[in-house]
Amino acid sequence: MDARLPSQFKLSLTREGWLQPWNRLRSTEAEEKARLDSMPAFQVLNAVRDVKPGASVLATVSDSAGQTYPALVVQRFGLGRSAALTIGDLWRWGLGDESMQKDLGRAWRQLVRWWSRMSRPHFAHRRT
Numbered sequence: 001m002d003a004r005l006p007s008q009f010k011l012s013l014t015r016e017g018w019l020q021p022w023n024r025l026r027s028t029e030a031e032e033k034a035r036l037d038s039m040p041a042f043q044v045l046n047a048v049r050d051v052k053p054g055a056s057v058l059a060t061v062s063d064s065a066g067q068t069y070p071a072l073v074v075q076r077f078g079l080g081r082s083a084a085l086t087i088g089d090l091w092r093w094g095l096g097d098e099s100m101q102k103d104l105g106r107a108w109r110q111l112v113r114w115w116s117r118m119s120r121p122h123f124a125h126r127r128t
Helices: 013-021 030-038 090-094 100-117
Strands: 010-013 057-060 069-076 078-085
Touching: 010 030, 013 057, 078 100, 090 100
Parallel strands: none
Antiparallel strands: 010 057, 057 069, 069 078
16 A cells, blocks of 8 residues: 555455454444445555454455455454554544444444453452
8 A cells, every 4th residue: 555645445344343243333234234334434544564363354444446454453362352443543433423423432332342351360359
C-alpha cells in the first residue's frame, strides 16, 4: 500500500469473524451485512507486514483497488488475549447518526468483555 495515496477502506468480517458472536452487532447475517454496508469508509490504516502465526484475522478492510488488509487481529498471549485494531479513524463510524454511535459503543464494550473473559488466577483467600 502506498501511504502517499489517499484511499477509502471498507470493513468486512472474515469467515472466522462471522463465527465470533462478540464480533457481530446484529442477530442475523442479513442484518449484519446491511450494517457493515452502511458503515462509512475509513481513511486511516495502520498497515502491518504480517500476521503472527496463531493469530486470527476477524475483520479486514478493502481499498478501491480490491486489496485487502487486516483490520482486527486477535490472539491468545500467555494467560491472556491480545488484539490489534489497525483502523486509525474508527471514530468516523460514530459520526453517521445516533444508531451508528450506539453501534460503535457496543462494539467497544464487546471487545473489552472478550479481553476480560479469560480465566482469572486463583488466589488463596485466608480468613482470619
